Amino acid sequence: MTSTNYINADYGIWSWLLTKDHKRIAILYLVSITLMFILGGFFALLIRLELLTPAGDLLAADTYNKMFTMHGIVMVFFFLIPSIPAVLGNFLVPMMIGARDLAFPRLNLASWYIYMAGAAFTLYAIFTGGVDTGWTFYTPYSTAAANTKVIPAALGIFITGFSSILTGLNFIVTIHRMRAPGLTWFRLPLFIWAHYATSIIFILGTPVIAITILLVAVERGFNFGIFDPKLGGDPVLFQHLFWFYSHPAVYIMVLPSMGVVSELITCFSRKTVFGYGFVAVSSMAIAVLGFLVWGHHLFVSGQSVYASMIFSVLSFLVAIPSAVKVFNWTATLYRGSIEFAAPLIYALGFIGLFTIGGLTGVFLATLGFDVHVHDTYFVVAHFHYIMVGGAMMGYLGGLHYWWPKISGRMYPEWPARIGAAIIFIGFNLTFFPQFLAGYLGMPRRYHMYPPEFQVLNVMSTAGATVLGIGYLLPLTYLLWSLRYGKAAPANPWRATGLEWQTPSPPPTDNFATTPFVTEEAYDYSSVPEAELV
Amino acid sequence: MLERLGLVPPQASTVAVQTDLLSTFLVTVSLFFSILIAATIVAFSVKYRRRSERDVTPRIHGSTALEIAWSVIPLGIAMVMFGWGAHLFVTLKRPPDDALQVNVVGKQWMWKVQHLEGRREINELHVPIGRPVKVTLTSEDVIHSFYVPAFRIKQDAVPGRYTTAWFEATRIGSYHLFCAEYCGTMHSGMIGQVIVMEPADYEAWLAGGGVSAAPAAAGGAAGGGQDLVAAGKELFEQKGCVTCHQPGAVLGPQLAGVAGHTVELQDGTTVTADDDYLRESILSPAAKIVKGFAPIMPTFKGQLTEEQVLQLIAYIKSLKPSTGDASADAGTGKTGS
Numbered sequence: 054m055t056s057t058n059y060i061n062a063d064y065g066i067w068s069w070l071l072t073k074d075h076k077r078i079a080i081l082y083l084v085s086i087t088l089m090f091i092l093g094g095f096f097a098l099l100i101r102l103e104l105l106t107p108a109g110d111l112l113a114a115d116t117y118n119k120m121f122t123m124h125g126i127v128m129v130f131f132f133l134i135p136s137i138p139a140v141l142g143n144f145l146v147p148m149m150i151g152a153r154d155l156a157f158p159r160l161n162l163a164s165w166y167i168y169m170a171g172a173a174f175t176l177y178a179i180f181t182g183g184v185d186t187g188w189t190f191y192t193p194y195s196t197a198a199a200n201t202k203v204i205p206a207a208l209g210i211f212i213t214g215f216s217s218i219l220t221g222l223n224f225i226v227t228i229h230r231m232r233a234p235g236l237t238w239f240r241l242p243l244f245i246w247a248h249y250a251t252s253i254i255f256i257l258g259t260p261v262i263a264i265t266i267l268l269v270a271v272e273r274g275f276n277f278g279i280f281d282p283k284l285g286g287d288p289v290l291f292q293h294l295f296w297f298y299s300h301p302a303v304y305i306m307v308l309p310s311m312g313v314v315s316e317l318i319t320c321f322s323r324k325t326v327f328g329y330g331f332v333a334v335s336s337m338a339i340a341v342l343g344f345l346v347w348g349h350h351l352f353v354s355g356q357s358v359y360a361s362m363i364f365s366v367l368s369f370l371v372a373i374p375s376a377v378k379v380f381n382w383t384a385t386l387y388r389g390s391i392e393f394a395a396p397l398i399y400a401l402g403f404i405g406l407f408t409i410g411g412l413t414g415v416f417l418a419t420l421g422f423d424v425h426v427h428d429t430y431f432v433v434a435h436f437h438y439i440m441v442g443g444a445m446m447g448y449l450g451g452l453h454y455w456w457p458k459i460s461g462r463m464y465p466e467w468p469a470r471i472g473a474a475i476i477f478i479g480f481n482l483t484f485f486p487q488f489l490a491g492y493l494g495m496p497r498r499y500h501m502y503p504p505e506f507q508v509l510n511v512m513s514t515a516g517a518t519v520l521g522i523g524y525l526l527p528l529t530y531l532l533w534s535l536r537y538g539k540a541a542p543a544n545p546w547r548a549t550g551l552e553w554q555t556p557s558p559p560p561t562d563n564f565a566t567t568p569f570v571t572e573e574a575y576d577y578s579s580v581p582e583a584e585l586v
Numbered sequence: 587m588l589e590r591l592g593l594v595p596p597q598a599s600t601v602a603v604q605t606d607l608l609s610t611f612l613v614t615v616s617l618f619f620s621i622l623i624a625a626t627i628v629a630f631s632v633k634y635r636r637r638s639e640r641d642v643t644p645r646i647h648g649s650t651a652l653e654i655a656w657s658v659i660p661l662g663i664a665m666v667m668f669g670w671g672a673h674l675f676v677t678l679k680r681p682p683d684d685a686l687q688v689n690v691v692g693k694q695w696m697w698k699v700q701h702l703e704g705r706r707e708i709n710e711l712h713v714p715i716g717r718p719v720k721v722t723l724t725s726e727d728v729i730h731s732f733y734v735p736a737f738r739i740k741q742d743a744v745p746g747r748y749t750t751a752w753f754e755a756t757r758i759g760s761y762h763l764f765c766a767e768y769c770g771t772m773h774s775g776m777i778g779q780v781i782v783m784e785p786a787d788y789e790a791w792l793a794g795g796g797v798s799a800a801p802a803a804a805g806g807a808a809g810g811g812q813d814l815v816a817a818g819k820e821l822f823e824q825k826g827c828v829t830c831h832q833p834g835a836v837l838g839p840q841l842a843g844v845a846g847h848t849v850e851l852q853d854g855t856t857v858t859a860d861d862d863y864l865r866e867s868i869l870s871p872a873a874k875i876v877k878g879f880a881p882i883m884p885t886f887k888g889q890l891t892e893e894q895v896l897q898l899i900a901y902i903k904s905l906k907p908s909t910g911d912a913s914a915d916a917g918t919g920k921t922g923s
Contacts, residue, residue, distance in 0.1 A: 114771045187768045193745060194728040198694070198770055282746025285870075288729055289744060322634070323641065328648035353731065354742045355749040358679050362672050369664040373657055380656040381648070383623060386630035390641030393631075401627060408623055412616040419612060419667050421674025425605050425738040428731060428766040492609070494595045494735025496766045499774035503762065578645050 058461065058558040073158035074561055079144035079459075081165050082135060087528075089131040089172065092179075096124035098521065101483075101514040109501040117500040118185040119201065125188025127179075130210050131172055133440055134302060136448045137309035138220060138255075139168070142248050144459060146224055148552035148559065149242050151233025151568040156226040164219045171213025178202035178209065187498060189299070192280035192291040196272040207270040214263035217305075221255025224248050233551065235570035239333070242550055242574045243326065246333040247312025250340035254301045254308075257344065262298035265291065289354050296347035304343040306440050307407070308336055310447025311378055314400045317450050318382050319575040320548045321397035322389030326575050328381040335374035342371040352423045361420060368418035375411050379404060394546075395469035399450025402477040406442025410435060413488065431491025434484045442480055449476070449527060456531065457545050461558040462538030468530045476523035482516025549576055598757040598782065599737035601678060606738075608670055615663060678739065681752035685720035686713070689814075689896045692723065692730030692743040695772035697763060700893055702900065703792050704813035709778030711763060713755055714788035720752040722861065726892050731767035734780050740766055748861045755782040818901025821894055825886065838883065839876045843907025845899075850877045864899045 059076045069077055099120050103111045112120065143161065147154050155161050178184055184206040186195040195203050228249050232241070269291070271277050278284025280291045319326050326332060348356060348364030356364075382404060391397070413435040417423050426432060450473075456464050486509040491497075495506045502510070544553035551568050552559075588594045594606050688711065689700040699707045713719045723732055723743040732751060733740040741751035765776035783791065812820070822828055830838035839849075844859050852875040857863055866873050868890070871883035890898070 109774070114774070118768075118771065118773070185770070191729060191768070194769060198728050282744075288746070323636075323643045325645050325647060327646060328653055331648065331653050352675075353740050354729075355744050355747065358676065361675065365672060365675075366665075366668050369668050370661075372664060373661055376660050377653065377657055379623060380652075383626050383630070384646075384648075384652070386627065386634060388644055388646070389630070389634045390636045390638075390643050391631055391634050392636040401631075404627065405624065408620055412620065415616070415664065415667065416609075416612050419608065419671030421605060421608055421671045421678060422612060423671075424675065424678055424740050425735070427740055428733070489593065492594060493592075494733070494762060494764070496733060496764045496774075498768040501774045503777075576645075578643055 056556065057560060058556065059561045060461070060558050062561045071162070073154070073162055075143050075147050075155050075158065075161055076459075076559065076561075078161050078165055079140050082139040082143060082168070085165075085169065085172065086132050086135055086140065089127050093124050093127035093132055094521070094524065096120045096127065097517070100124060101517040103500065104502070104510045105514050107502050107504045107507050112500070114500045115185060116183075118187075118498070119183035121498055122184050122187050123179050126175060126184065126206060126210070129188055129302070129306075129440075130213055131168075131175065133306045133444050134217060135168060135220075136306075136444065137313065137451060138224070138248060138251055138305075139164075139216075141313065141448070141451045141455060142224065142251075142309060143220075145455065145552055146227060146245065146248055147231070148458075148555070148563055149245055149550055150228065150231060150236055151551045151564060151570065152227060152231040153562050153564065155223045156230060157223050160219050161223055164216045164223070167219070168213050168216035171209045171211070171216065173209070174205050174212060175209030178206035181205075189295060190266065190269055190291075191295075192269065192272070192286075192288045193282065195269050197281045197283065203273055204270045207266045207273075211263050211267050211270070214259045214266075217255045217259045218263075221252035221259070224252040225256070228252075233568045233570055236551075239330065240570055240573050241333075242312075243315035243329070243332055243336075244309075244312035246336050247308045247315070250336040251305050251308045253337075253340050254305050254343065258298040258301045258305075261294060262302070265294040265298070268294075289351065289356070292351055292354055293347065296350040297344070300347045300350065301340070301343040303436070303439060304339055306444040307447075308339060310403060310407075310444045310451075311336065313447040313451035313454075314382060314403050316548075316550070317396045317400035317454055318385050319577065320454070320546050321394055321400075322386050322391045323547075323577040324385050324387075324389040324575070325573070325577060326381065327384035327387070328377075329574070331377055332381050335377045338374040339371060342367065342374070346371055346418075349418055349423070352420060353427050365418055365420050369415065372411060372415050372418070375407075379408055379411075393470070395464070395466060395473050396450045396454035398470055398473040398477075399446050399453065402473060403443060403446040403450065405477070406438050406446060406480065410438030410442055413438065426491050428497055429491035430487040430495045430497055433497050434487035434491060437484045437487075442484070446476070449473070452531070453527070454546070455552070456534070457541030458552060458557050458559065460531075460535055460538070461541050462534045463541050463545065464527075464534045464538060465530050468526060472523055472526035472530070475519060475526065479516055479518075479520030479523045483513050483520050484516070486510075486512040486516070549574065595735040596757065596759070596761060597736070598759065598761055599734075599739070599753045599755055601674070601753060602736065602738045602756075604674055604677070608674055611670065612667060615667075619660075678751075681720040681750065682718045685718035685752055687720055687722065688713070689722050689893070690732060690743070691892045691896070692725040692727075692732070692765065692769075692776075694727050694770055695765070695776040697730075697732070697765075697776070697778050698893065700814060700896060701792060702814050704817070705792055705794065709763070711778070711780045712788060712791050713780060713782055714785045715755050715758055715782050716785070718752055718754045720750055722896070723749045723751065724892050724896075728769050729767045730765045730769050730776065733764040733766035734761055735764070736761035737780070742767055748865065755780075758782050758784065814897050814900035815904040817894075818897035818899070818904075821890075821898055822901055825889070827898075830883070837879075839879055841902050842905040845903040845905075849874075851875060852877050852879075861899055864902055865895055868895055868898060 059074055103117055182202050185201045186199050268279050272279050278286040280286040280288050346368045348360055349368045352361050453469055490506050490509040495502055541557040543556050555564055588606055589597055597603050687702045691698045697709050699711050725743040725745040730743040732743055737753040739751050739753050741749050760779045760781045763778040763780050831841050847859055848856050849859050850856050869887045872881050875881050
């Protein structure tokens, strides 16, 4: 019980703040992004309360505009993007491939410090007056009109981008160079494939948003004419550059979740994944095609009809690999031995919400349809289904599944199942009415709205209350389990991955001896019964 | 039907019905696949639930035939959706030639409307039923977006350029006009109404008979006024354009008949003289120099409002190429200089 592991190997605050252990760095990220999630959630709460009534009565217009802006910035750049890669990826990528750490441990620690420096700038912007440009920073509003803390917020995003780039670099090198003997590419867990694809987007996409957001700061600070037509710039150029990153960024959020779901479905149905190659390659296809669809955010911006058509057809193509994944996961369940543990409930919830989010994404790729619902609540509902329904369900499912490995404690199963169900129901109650409000014509980012939209908004706010309670549950019982949870065995789920072949929690070096891999991933039909708990 | 169920906004334009039909198709196909997937998952979850810790599962690696089927079939359906959506989009992007022309300028936080015949209004747009209306949009400050849910149309108003949208209203009434692109403090207050009238009522209104119900804040800007061409002609003289561009003058290119035609530039390239080109030539004359002329025209940037630029363009477009009256034009030119 008291054998040496990564948690008790060393004590004191500096042993954490100066650690080079990927597992400890994952914990640093876990704590940081959880705090950011709570902050972003607080902003969401105020937004939903304001929208209970059509009049702008709770918050002033400027305050409301700051709330949705900061909700977006905090949730996208400081929670969703780092969530799975920086926490679960950091913890698991080396362990799943039988390595002792990432390729560049110091760089990994530097990534966290860079993330924190970026967060510090953004928090400074938030607490000294806030930002009101929307998380999209559209020009020339952000460079010429907004009268808020745009520059520090922009610099925060610029800085934190380097954290993503370095994490991506670290993962790519690690996956190429540090796989255990016998662990060929097509024996890798799909979680690794998903993180490889994500890392490619990190490296290729993030520099573009970094430089774009820096240009916003430069134009604002020094009147460089890049985006503002009054200075000779082009405001739509900003939209091209912004979405060149920010559309692939959606895949940064959802691809790792897909990787998690592949692990959960196979483990809790005790089946080899159906169509391994197709699921693996579809991650890469999504990463590559995801770079070619940014123009579907510009259908009503004055982009040429022909460009819009190309972007529309490419957006339909990127939906295919996502559909392939959903079909393969479903087929994996066939003739399995399915156990409804909390992580599987999250995974199935992911499939449901992601399917709705994905299909409504296909609607939005349809040119004539998008003209009507662009910039309405339909879009808000769609991307929350993908980014919160999808990414967040995957993150929580993964956090539960690997919690025994990370913390050395079991979470309480029944509260976890109930929590997963409440989150699924609360999510749908919150965001489904927004599809209707959007189609009926309610524009997004409206502080006041015409009274005919009130019923749907009240439903949405009521749902958000349920969702909020759902999120508080895991926060509570996971913390509770750190002290009172049952001690976790090395492999509580009888899972196949290499990460389960070391004690829980793992020792600092992960593996006493380097594992040797002779089998494909998810070889569930031959797990020895000796590992039964 | 959909409208009565409260699922769609009023269907008040020709395009609205087409958009809702496309939406119904998208929703139906999606419901079919969602239910199929959900039902399969539920069925598997029940049938193959864990009965014993010792359950043995078969090794099934996949099926290439199935993979191809569930890639190709969705791809085919997706291409149908693409084609339908693109077809509707082209309709939305191609205003009929006989469309009425209205200029709309967005400004934090109001919509300023100029009718060709001279009436101006704020946050209201009066249009006749059963006639296509083409809206030319721009913005004086940040990006706004002209959105009429009842017509299912939306188009950003981008500063520094013109964009267009069109609709043909099919139902009398007044409908929401929203700004759909976030534009600052009062974004949600940048709303107005599109008022669809019988043609006769519209003509009466246009003639100044109807009282514009624009809010008091609009002040003198709303209400009747000179028609656009006359206002443009006045500006043309006031701002001194006439000195170099009057018929027969040699310092600047002749403007009669230039709108919509090809212009040859100094560097040998050619450009079509559309609204954006005319606007640029007024505000940034040095950007494109017409072949045979020196870059001597001063910029009018900052000296004209967006509405005035639109008036000048309306005037330039009204000038007809008059080969027959060349002598008369030349004569005027001489007296002018």
